[in-house]
Amino acid sequence: MKLFLHYFHPLMRIMRERQQFLNHENVPDFINVNLLETVPTLTDTADSFDYLALDFETTGLDVNNDLILSIGWVEINHSYIDLASCKHHYINSKSQIKPMTAVINHITPQMLDEGESIHDAIKALFNASKGKILVAHGCIVEAQFLQKYMQRNFQLTALPLLWIDTLSIEKNMAMSVNNPDIDLTLASTRERYNLPEYNSHNALADAVSTAELFLAQQKKLQPNHKMRFGQLYKMSQ
Amino acid sequence: MPQSLLPNIMLFISQIDPFDKIDKAELRELCAHVKICYLGKGEKVDLDEVDKEKSLYIVRTGSMEQRKTDGVLRARLGPEDLFGFTFLNSDVNDNEGYYATAIENTLLYLIPHSALQTLFKHSPHVAEHFASQAQVRLKSALDVVWSNKEKGLFLRRVGDIATGRIAIVTADMSIKKVAHEMRNVLRTSCAVIYKDSQIVGLITDRDMTKRVIADGVSVDRPIEDVMTLSPHIIKPDDLVLHAASLMMQYNIRNLPVVKNNKVIGLLTTSHLVQNHRMQAIFLIDKIKYAGSTTVLASFTPERQAIFEALVEGKVAPETIGKVMTMIMDAYNRRLIQIAIDKLGPPPCEFSWIVAGSHARNEVHMLSDQDNAIVLADNATDNDKIYFKHLANLVTHGLASCHYSLCSGNYMASTPKWCQSLSIWKAYYKKWVANPEYECLLNISVFLEIRTIYGNADYETELRHELHNNIKNNREFLSSLVKDAVNTNPPLGIFNKLVLEKSGENKKTLDVKKYAINLIIDLARIYGLAVECDLSATDERFKAANEKGMLSDDSFKNIIGAYKFILSFRFNHQLVALKQGEEPNNNINPDHFGSFERKHLKDAFRIIADLQEAAKVRFGSR
Numbered sequence: 001m002k003l004f005l006h007y008f009h010p011l012m013r014i015m016r017e018r019q020q021f022l023n024h025e026n027v028p029d030f031i032n033v034n035l036l037e038t039v040p041t042l043t044d045t046a047d048s049f050d051y052l053a054l055d056f057e058t059t060g061l062d063v064n065n066d067l068i069l070s071i072g073w074v075e076i077n078h079s080y081i082d083l084a085s086c087k088h089h090y091i092n093s094k095s096q097i098k099p100m101t102a103v104i105n106h107i108t109p110q111m112l113d114e115g116e117s118i119h120d121a122i123k124a125l126f127n128a129s130k131g132k133i134l135v136a137h138g139c140i141v142e143a144q145f146l147q148k149y150m151q152r153n154f155q156l157t158a159l160p161l162l163w164i165d166t167l168s169i170e171k172n173m174a175m176s177v178n179n180p181d182i183d184l185t186l187a188s189t190r191e192r193y194n195l196p197e198y199n200s201h202n203a204l205a206d207a208v209s210t211a212e213l214f215l216a217q218q219k220k221l222q223p224n225h226k227m228r229f230g231q232l233y234k235m236s237q
Numbered sequence: 238m239p240q241s242l243l244p245n246i247m248l249f250i251s252q253i254d255p256f257d258k259i260d261k262a263e264l265r266e267l268c269a270h271v272k273i274c275y276l277g278k279g280e281k282v283d284l285d286e287v288d289k290e291k292s293l294y295i296v297r298t299g300s301m302e303q304r305k306t307d308g309v310l311r312a313r314l315g316p317e318d319l320f321g322f323t324f325l326n327s328d329v330n331d332n333e334g335y336y337a338t339a340i341e342n343t344l345l346y347l348i349p350h351s352a353l354q355t356l357f358k359h360s361p362h363v364a365e366h367f368a369s370q371a372q373v374r375l376k377s378a379l380d381v382v383w384s385n386k387e388k389g390l391f392l393r394r395v396g397d398i399a400t401g402r403i404a405i406v407t408a409d410m411s412i413k414k415v416a417h418e419m420r421n422v423l424r425t426s427c428a429v430i431y432k433d434s435q436i437v438g439l440i441t442d443r444d445m446t447k448r449v450i451a452d453g454v455s456v457d458r459p460i461e462d463v464m465t466l467s468p469h470i471i472k473p474d475d476l477v478l479h480a481a482s483l484m485m486q487y488n489i490r491n492l493p494v495v496k497n498n499k500v501i502g503l504l505t506t507s508h509l510v511q512n513h514r515m516q517a518i519f520l521i522d523k524i525k526y527a528g529s530t531t532v533l534a535s536f537t538p539e540r541q542a543i544f545e546a547l548v549e550g551k552v553a554p555e556t557i558g559k560v561m562t563m564i565m566d567a568y569n570r571r572l573i574q575i576a577i578d579k580l581g582p583p584p585c586e587f588s589w590i591v592a593g594s595h596a597r598n599e600v601h602m603l604s605d606q607d608n609a610i611v612l613a614d615n616a617t618d619n620d621k622i623y624f625k626h627l628a629n630l631v632t633h634g635l636a637s638c639h640y641s642l643c644s645g646n647y648m649a650s651t652p653k654w655c656q657s658l659s660i661w662k663a664y665y666k667k668w669v670a671n672p673e674y675e676c677l678l679n680i681s682v683f684l685e686i687r688t689i690y691g692n693a694d695y696e697t698e699l700r701h702e703l704h705n706n707i708k709n710n711r712e713f714l715s716s717l718v719k720d721a722v723n724t725n726p727p728l729g730i731f732n733k734l735v736l737e738k739s740g741e742n743k744k745t746l747d748v749k750k751y752a753i754n755l756i757i758d759l760a761r762i763y764g765l766a767v768e769c770d771l772s773a774t775d776e777r778f779k780a781a782n783e784k785g786m787l788s789d790d791s792f793k794n795i796i797g798a799y800k801f802i803l804s805f806r807f808n809h810q811l812v813a814l815k816q817g818e819e820p821n822n823n824i825n826p827d828h829f830g831s832f833e834r835k836h837l838k839d840a841f842r843i844i845a846d847l848q849e850a851a852k853v854r855f856g857s858r
Binding site for chain 1: 244245246249268272276280344347
């Protein structure tokens with residue numbers, strides 16, 4: 001019975017998807033470095049893994065029409081956020097920028113001129129994620145844009161990455177105490193955790209903000225002992 | 238960190254002392270190595286853990302407390318506070334380990350030791366700001382606040398202005414030869430006399446007139462027959478102010494400036510008058526010749542101006558205390574003279590004794606009066622009536638000059654404190670023998686006494702009596718300790734317990750009650766333990782240090798803390814005075830900068846440490 005339940009645990013499911021993906025698809029090596037090295041089990045503790053908190057700034061939420069403007073990330077190693085590992089890539093896509101969104105996101109056309117190609121940035125991201133689990137606030141955006149990219153450039157129909165979503169964790173926690181109406185934006189969520197106010201709309205600042213929130217959430221979920229990764233992953237669905 | 242950097246984190250760190258002293262580029266480099274961690278309530282950071290990289294920790298949100306390994310609370314920390322300092326100096330063998338615990342969920346920024354080392358290598362001057370010892374940090378705090386750049390009036394050193402020439406002669410020279418040396422060779426009014434390469438005497442042209450010509454002494458006699466023995470001398474790096482006070486106190490006009498037993502110059506009264514408008518001295522002069530209490534009272538604004546000039550001139554706090562004391566002495570003496578003019582000559586010998594902060598030479602703008610009269614043992618009841626009138630005139634005179642009456646009535650106008658020498662001796666005996674609460678209160682006022690008028694021998698006799706009594710009853714010191722450690726310095730400024738509601742209902746920190754008084758109490762205990770005749774707080778600690786009762790480290794620490802807190806209070810009072818408000822000791826913690834907060838915490842910790850040490854050393858079992 002226990003084994004049966006384990007089978008349907010989201011973590012087990014994604015690991016099976018990942019196995020199939022590796023068996024069938026012709027996966028570029030730079031993706032494999034992420035997929036092959038992290039194989040969590042249900043009993044591993046969350047702090048036994050390293051994480052990469054990331055954030056994309058995009059022109060909108062439509063993966064078919066919108067573009068990635070910038071990507072920022074930071075590593076969390078042994079539960080310490082390491083600012084030395086910070087990376088912030090402005091993606092060179094000036095021709096496709098809608099001027100309006102650039103204003104909202106505080107990205108000037110100049111920044112975009114100086115940006116780099118999306119291919120280099122994504123490659124660097126996957127290299128940085130080697131042996132790490134990805135963390136994002138509302139990871140659906142990042143996951144979908146990444147998958148779209150893979151589909152366009154490598155004709156991959158799926159991308160079974162392991163994501164921890166701090167927004168979902170927050171939402172699930174709120175649901176469990178019957179409080180579904182809270183504001184789940186990164187800034188408001190951080191405020192509830194008494195985390196400092198960082199200016200947002202900057203991919204790197206949001207990545208660091210997410211990383212801090214992620215550490216704080218674990219303490220809230222398990223104040224007194226170590227969190228199991230399986231539980232965390234389930235909360236993050 | 239990429240070009241975009243993280244303005245939020247850098248901005249936060251850049252506002253914290255000492256990071257605010259690092260230039261932007263270096264700070265950015267340092268911030269690029271920051272690590273962030275999040276502690277749940279109750280989680281510990283073990284600063285002694287062997288394999289972990291040493292870091293400097295900055296509290297971003299939340300709060301922590303530091304405890305020593307034996308569990309004693311060391312400090313409470315909130316946002317912007319730093320800890321982990323101890324490890325910055327790798328050659329300090331720090332056996333005083335401690336750990337830090339989150340008392341609520343806390344976000345910490347860590348700056349790895351290695352990143353700081355790199356910074357120090359590139360900019361060695363920054364290293365001092367990060368010095369590991371609180372004592373070094375306090376010292377650098379004083380330097381920052383009181384930069385020596387603009388040497389104010391009161392900061393001048395004797396060496397800067399003492400240009401006078403002085404003849405140097407030996408004790409066996411004839412009076413005639415010395416006069417020749419002075420008059421014809423050096424054209425100076427003063428000669429210093431050596432014997433066996435020690436300075437033994439001084440002679441001036443006025444002395445020649447008085448002691449040689451007027452007394453008809455043969456000019457062939459050796460000079461040592463007529464010279465002033467053991468003259469007052471001054472060091473070139475003493476404050477001009479100190480020289481001025483010596484000259485006034487002993488009514489002398491010539492002070493040889495001596496360095497390593499070598500005379501290098503002469504300071505004369507004309508130096509002071511010609512070169513420097515010594516406001517304080519002018520005021521004292523005016524006080525000396527004031528004809529009435531009303532005139533004296535009119536000087537209050539001038540006194541306040543001097544106080545402000547001293548604080549603004551960044552004069553060392555103990556010097557400020559001394560200057561303000563000199564002025565108060567002058568008021569007090571003049572008022573006694575005015576009273577005697579009115580009442581007629583005193584019917585018997587007496588001495589006017591001041592106590593408390595006035596006796597310790599630690600007067601400030603808030604000081605009230607503590608004084609007493611000691612009468613000769615042959616004083617009659619009628620005599621006592623005379624002194625009751627005298628005391629009333631003087632204490633009320635002081636009050637009208639804004640030295641408020643003592644709320645505890647520790648004044649000469651209270652019959653109990655206007656008594657004969659033998660009764661005073663009996664008081665001390667009783668107090669030391671039964672250090673009950675009320676007695677402790679009395680005695681702590683009269684543990685410091687200083688004569689400012691009349692027979693100074695009474696003071697000496699009383700102090701002797703006190704020391705003898707204490708020697709015979711060591712329990713007394715332990716009672717003093719028990720009383721002194723009753724109040725603890727706040728280990729976290731935001732600790733609600735120590736913030737008191739002041740008049741306007743604002744939560745404030747009483748820096749006198751929770752810091753200054755604690756230091757003074759400790760100084761008294763150490764001073765009495767080594768039978769120090771001096772009563773100034775710093776001099777008592779110094780005496781205890783010289784007698785080996787206080788380690789060099791503890792000594793430097795407590796003196797540093799004392800000076801920092803005193804100047805902190807003076808500045809607070811200055812601000813009040815400038816705004817036309819009544820100065821007080823209550824400080825609103827919202828007004829502390831990061832710099833003050835950190836140094837205050839260091840100071841509080843040093844006080845707590847010394848309280849502990851005193852408990853161990855003098856405490857009763």
